[in-house]
Amino acid sequence: MKIDTSLFSGARVFRLEEEWDCLVKRVDSEKPALSVEESELNALRQLGLTEYESRLYLVLVKMGPVKASELSFRAQIPRTKTYGTVNELERKGLLRIITGKPDVYSPASPGEVLMPIVNKLSRQLTQAESVVEDLMLTYQSNRFVKRDGPKEAEDFWEIQGRPGVINKLNQIFSDASKSVNYCTSATGLVRAYKAHCDFLEKASNRGVAVRIAAPVNSENAVVVREIAEVLEFKPLDKPFMQNFVTVDCRELIVMETQPEDLRTDQGADKGIWTTNRLIVELHSELFERLWNATSVRKLPPQTA
Numbered sequence: 001m002k003i004d005t006s007l008f009s010g011a012r013v014f015r016l017e018e019e020w021d022c023l024v025k026r027v028d029s030e031k032p033a034l035s036v037e038e039s040e041l042n043a044l045r046q047l048g049l050t051e052y053e054s055r056l057y058l059v060l061v062k063m064g065p066v067k068a069s070e071l072s073f074r075a076q077i078p079r080t081k082t083y084g085t086v087n088e089l090e091r092k093g094l095l096r097i098i099t100g101k102p103d104v105y106s107p108a109s110p111g112e113v114l115m116p117i118v119n120k121l122s123r124q125l126t127q128a129e130s131v132v133e134d135l136m137l138t139y140q141s142n143r144f145v146k147r148d149g150p151k152e153a154e155d156f157w158e159i160q161g162r163p164g165v166i167n168k169l170n171q172i173f174s175d176a177s178k179s180v181n182y183c184t185s186a187t188g189l190v191r192a193y194k195a196h197c198d199f200l201e202k203a204s205n206r207g208v209a210v211r212i213a214a215p216v217n218s219e220n221a222v223v224v225r226e227i228a229e230v231l232e233f234k235p236l237d238k239p240f241m242q243n244f245v246t247v248d249c250r251e252l253i254v255m256e257t258q259p260e261d262l263r264t265d266q267g268a269d270k271g272i273w274t275t276n277r278l279i280v281e282l283h284s285e286l287f288e289r290l291w292n293a294t295s296v297r298k299l300p301p302q303t304a
Contacts, residue, residue: 047117049092052077052085057094060107068103155276162267165255166195172247173199181246181287182212185239187260189214193223195264201230213290215239234294244283252280 044054055075060066063074071086072079086105089095093113098104159165173180173196180203184192189212204210209232216224216235227233243255251273258268274280 044114047114047121049094050085050088052081053089053092053094056082056085057089057107060095060105061110065098065104065106068105071105155279156272156274159253159271159273162257162263162269163265165253165269165271166264168271168273169196169245169253170199172245172251172253173203176203176208176247177206178208178248179246180208180210181284181291182210183236183240183245183287183290184212184214184243184255185257185260186215186217186220187262188243188255188257189227190220190223190262191264193227194262197227204231211287211291213240213287213294234291236290236294240290244287246280246284246287249284250277250280251275252283254283 040058041051041054044057045051049057052075055077056071059071059075066074068082068086072082075082077085086095086097090097094108096106096108098106159168180200182192182200192212200210200212211232211234212227213234213236214220214224215238224233224235243257245253245255252275254272256270258270261267
């Protein structure tokens with residue numbers, strides 16, 4: 001609305017315009033401030049916005065373009081903070097200024113600016129989850145490792161209990177980058193299939209050469225067929241004197257099984273884990289001799 005000033009003196013015109021400005025401001029102030037949900041503020045803060053930036057951006061998204069004179073009140077932020085907040089939102093690409101009399105502030109699309117940040121955080125969380133799972137496995141396996149041996153045996157650690165041995169094996173399978181050589185008994189092969197198959201298959205998919213050698217009989221023939229589908233397997237003519245695993249020619253676990261049954265959740269097994277280069281290389285060479293001396297032969301029929 002425009003005041004017709006031709007009917008009044010100069011002083012009177014000035015007072016009328018001043019009163020009109022006050023009336024407009026009072027009407028504006030009586031309009032309710034836009035409410036924002038605390039969950040919305042928290043979500044935007046997690047994406048890197050401050051509380052003032054979050055409030056101002058939410059107002060713009062919900063109301064559309066807003067005049068500068070209204071922005072502070074609508075967003076419920078101090079007027080002295082509005083200018084700096086607007087500049088920061090503009091720098092982040094969340095706001096654009098439409099120049100005019102007065103200037104108007106308009107929001108950028110949340111999908112164009114915020115969704116890429118959400119996707120990046122999602123990828124980072126997935127990577128963090130994978131790291132935490134690996135750390136959980138390492139923590140769980142190391143609970144069973146005794147490290148109080150004498151100084152001359154500092155390269156050797158004892159692992160107690162079948163669950164402890166299984167957890168430690170799964171950890172080093174997860175860390176393998178080149179090779180896994182696994183020599184076990186006929187019954188141990190069934191346990192290995194139940195306890196390690198997923199970890200060994202993942203290692204194989206990463207390009208790790210996974211080789212397993214074990215005696216074959218009618219009781220484990222089904223497991224042998226399953227393993228041979230995804231991993232390299234050779235049957236041993238008779239049980240070897242040790243159950244052992246080498247990984248990347250840098251780690252070795254030698255296992256003593258008590259009792260020799262199919263359970264994976266309990267057992268008084270003992271394992272010796274070592275990174276002693278000489279001992280690991282000797283066992284790696286021993287596995288190579290066993291592997292090269294064994295030929296692939298027809299599997300026995302499975303039991304009914």
